[in-house]
Amino acid sequence: MKILDYICLVLRLLVGALFIVSGFMKLVQPIEYFEYAIGFYRIVPDAAVPFTALAIAWTELIAGTFLFLGYLYKPSTALVLALNTLFQTALAQAIFRKLPIQDCGCFGGLISLSPCQTYVLDSVLLLLMIGLLAVKKSLFSLDQSAYLR
Amino acid sequence: MSGRYFLAGVLIVVLTMGSVAATRWVRGMPKAVEPESWKVKGDPNAKNFIVDYSDFACSYCSKISLILDEALKDYPKDLKIIFKHYPLRMHPASMPAAEASECAADQGKFWEYHDILFQNQSDWAPSKEPAALFIEYAGRLGLDKDKFKQCLNSHVKKDGVEKNRLEGRRFYVSGTPTLILNGRKSIFAYKPEDLKSIIRKEIDRGKKR
Secondary structure (H helix, E strand, O other), rough: HHHHHHHHHHHHHHHEEEEHHHHHHHHOOOOOHHHHHHHHOOOOOOOHHHHHHHHHHHHHHHHHHHHHOOOOHHHHHHHHHHHHHHHHHHHHHHHHHHEEOOOOOOOOOOOOOOEEEEEEEEHHHHHHHHHHHHHHOOOOOHHOOOOOO | HHHHHHHHHHHHHHHHHHHHHHHHHHHHHOOOOOOOOOOEEEOOOEEEEEEEEEEOOOOHHHHHHHHHHHHHHOOOOOOOEEEEEOOOOOOHHHHHHHHHHHHHHOOOHHHHHHHHHHHHHHHHHHOOOOOHHHHHHHOOOOOOOHHHHHHHHHHOOHHHHHHHHHHHOOOOOOOEEEEEOOEEEOOOOOOOEEEHHHHHHHHHHHHHO
16 A cells, blocks of 8 residues: 555656646747747647747746646546546647648657657656546645644 | 634735736846848738747648748748748658758758758658758759868857757747747747738738838
């Protein structure tokens, strides 16, 4: 039981850190760059692209930070899971439509992943997040802090 | 939810936003795409410019190239096109095609070669050995074939093309064609009428300023 708790802690930190890096990298560059990337998926109307870019990047960063620290553990896990599902849907339609996308645009200029590679990564993340959602409490989380309760 | 718990959440959000603001301030925000006096089509003094990150083997790029030509005819004094290579890895013949266009540029015929590559895309793009076709196109344009062949086989242009792609990566270019209008506005319209309308609006706005 204890080992499982520690495994969940490591997974929580990993998934949280991944979303933090992803959101942070998008926000410390001109947001137009991420807008270009979103435009390629051809699912968001032009007028909504700037808002979508900001909303995704900030949600990734804040929900990722919450998850990393274990604050609002369940809602933040559910939120990153919803984001992940959204990304998978966008990627799947891009792969299906054979859109000329070389780089998913997920991590700014930090890592270059193709839509197929990202889809596999997101599928693994999805399983991890479902696992995290199934856990009632997470070790060393702010939710468990006696001072904040 | 206790007051402390709520305050902790607010503090996390504020610190997160602060870390982004601080990083942007310390690093300084890189500028969006800037014009370069390189591979320019149209009036070099035109105020409006479109940077076109393109792949010669991409069918969308071929179509967009024709629409951009029409836009240049419509606004000969107000618009210029800046071409940037972004050969996609999914198209094996793209990199040699980009190199070939650079070899043609050495002999002063980049845009002519650009056009001939797009016009004959269905012939060379699926080919595993497109070099012979590239040399034939060079001959059609009256280029010095020996010089062209030497340039193509030596791959001296590969670094330059790769530089374009890396620059594109910095600007988050993730596919082709990526069109960036006046260094800040990305264009996602791929219907001719939509693209033309965006260009027209931007030019009209510039004239009013």
